[in-house]
Amino acid sequence: MPVSQLPPPKFWGILEYKPQWSLTPLGWVILLSIITLIMIVIATSIQPFLRVSRPIQADVMVLEGWVNDAVIKGAVAEFKAKNYQLMITTGTPISRGQQFSSYKTLAELAAATAIAWGLDPQSVVAVPTPVVKIDRTAASAIAVKQWLSQSELGVKAINLYSYDVHTRRSWFIFQQVLEPEIKVGAIAHPSRDYDVKQWWKSSAGAKSVILETIGYCYARLIWRNQLEIDLKTEKT
Structure with missing residues (x-):
């Protein structure tokens, strides 16, 4: 026209x-x-992407302490099979029932559980995560970095042992905090709660994958190690 x-x-x-x-x-x-x-394509590839396993040569394993006993048992088996020298457990303070337990943090509870599953007590150390409202994984990574720097062990590489689709986000955050000084690999303990090939058919699978996808996007696009800057500012 x-x-x-x-x-x-x-x-x-x-x-x-x-x-x-x-x-x-x-x-x-x-x-x-x-x-x-x-x-x-997204539905069939996102779950394997989030449930990443990229282990590297390392003598130290870092276990996220919030995981369940089955995951800790798997971490102990992996620890023994690959001849690790040290397991570091992370975790925030236990939010309920502290008066009934001698363990005040998830890090301590995870360490005790690993020992109960047959790990040498001399091979496990609990590194509690400070109380934070957000970015708990980042706070755990920073606590591990600070402990390693003060330990004088000269650690150059670690493998992060996490659970299922949470692994990708934790791996990314630990890499941002620890590298390049300390290389970080990842090991994902598989979930038995749902069919990983058809995760969208169960509420457990859908909830896990969708929430962790959102969490990973937040970590990649928004989170920029701000928590470490805040902690450094508080100390000065």
Whole structure:
């Protein structure tokens, strides 16, 4: 349509008419097919992506203390099989039932559980995470870094042992805090709570994958090691 034939602007010049291209029925079919294909690819690949296992050569294993007993048992088996020299457990203060337990933090409880599963007490050390409202994984990583720097062990590499789809986010955060001084590998303990190939068919799988996807995106796009800066500021 020639410009001279276009309707004049209306509503005091706020609106104007412009001809435009739009999708045909065939175009909509192709677009929806592409979107569906992308969704299928994401659904089938996101769970293995989050449940990453990239172990490296290391003598030290760091175990996230919030995990359940089955995961700790798996960590102990991995520790013995690969001849690690030291296991570091992390974890925040226990939020309930402290008066009934001699363990005040998840780090201490995880260490005791690992010993109960057959680990030498001399090979385990609990490194509690300070009380924080957000970024608990980052606070754990910082606590481990500070402990290692004060230990004079000369550790150059660790493997982080975590649970299922939480592993990718924890691995990324530990890398940001510890590297390049200390290399970080990752080992994911598999989940038995849902079918990993069809995670969207169970509430446990859907909840885990969706929440950890959001958490990982937050860590990648928003979190920038700000917690370490805040802790350094508080100490000065």
